[in-house]
Amino acid sequence: MIHSDPYYQDRSWVTPGAKVAEYSNGYNASVTLTNIARLTKTQIVLANGRRYNRESLRLVGNYYGSELLPAEHHSVLDVLAQSAFRDLAQRVWSMDKNFRGNREAALANIRRVEELAAKARRQIEGEIA
Incomplete structure (x- = not known):
């Protein structure tokens, strides 16, 4: 620093x-x-x-x-945000790499991605709270 x-x-x-x-x-x-x-x-x-x-x-x-x-230092919050985003990306990638489903399964996966994204957003917005 x-x-x-x-x-x-x-x-x-x-x-x-x-x-x-x-x-x-x-x-x-x-x-x-x-x-x-x-x-x-x-x-x-x-x-x-x-x-x-x-x-x-x-x-x-x-x-x-x-x-x-x-x-609450900005550098700490940035690293925690990067970590939350990378975790989200990893989870989405792991869902995609083995996907062989139909329309209903695709919609279920999209709902799951939305849930994971909302969780990551909450984590980033209130990381230290």
Whole structure:
């Protein structure tokens, strides 16, 4: 993340119980959502046991690895949205690759795709709620 990011400058979100994301950027960006369990003088200890440096917001012992961000950060929400969309695309593809049905089966599959799309939309719109 760019250090001019307001979340990097204002650390008020770094409090025990806060919902945070372990964010790894790059071509296959990923996030892991968790909570802050406790704070030490130099570290942020997460509920999953991982530790982050309070100053750099980087994984302890791995400066180039994951970065800690608030769960509502735009980069986190973007990765979660990409994941929801890819999951939807994968499900639709798996329905299509073996389809050998008739008109009724096609309509049933379309209804299922609409349900899956609505679920993905709700997930993307309210990801962190």
